Amino acid sequence: MAEIILRAEPRTVLGKQVKQLRRAGRLPGVVYGPLLGGTHPVTVDTRELSRFYHTFGASTLFTLQWEGGQEQVFIREVQVDPVRHTPVHVDFFAPNLRKDTTTSVPLTFGEENPAALGxxxxxxxEVSVTGLPGLIPAAIDVDVSNLVEIGDSIRIGDLIVPEGITVDLDDEDIVAHRIAEAAPEPVEETEEAEGEAEETEATAEGEASDDAASGGDAEGSSGDS
Structure with missing residues (x-):
């Protein structure tokens, strides 16, 4: 696999002044890790980072390059503005490549069987995995085509992961399963429908009373004659 590279620039602007960087299309960030002895402030192109993160996510080890240095890193966190929903800061974590690290890896589900029930x-x-940074996959594929009957399931122990990588969950934990579709809920009558029903019932009762009264008058007339 070709080396994955994201380019950055050293950053000297700190504090509240980073707003001008964002206006210029640069996203402030830091690089840190157990072997770096501190943090390295950097910036990356905001749009490029967004595309990169969408493509590779947070579990892909890649090379971050800047003038005077480079490190193998993961994207540890992208902070997002809660109102504008735009990135405001990014953390790059440079792990010790010779020691196990733990990170979350997304699950990618394949096509379902057309004959599947429910x-x-x-x-x-996503699942938490542990292993050497260079072995951690960007994603774990999950084959669900064999799930056909209600109750069929895939468990953690069924996942295929690279050698040297362990999933930090019990093998019997369920990843996905087929369940029956919920029965549709009965449609409740609206207040308007209930009102119309009551009005119809009242009208029917009124007509019945009128008919009874008419019948009584007719009988009285027959007796008089």
């Missing part, structure tokens, strides 16, 4: 319920969408 619906597919996914219990896990």
């Amino acid at each position: 619906i597919l319920s996914t219990v896990q969408t």
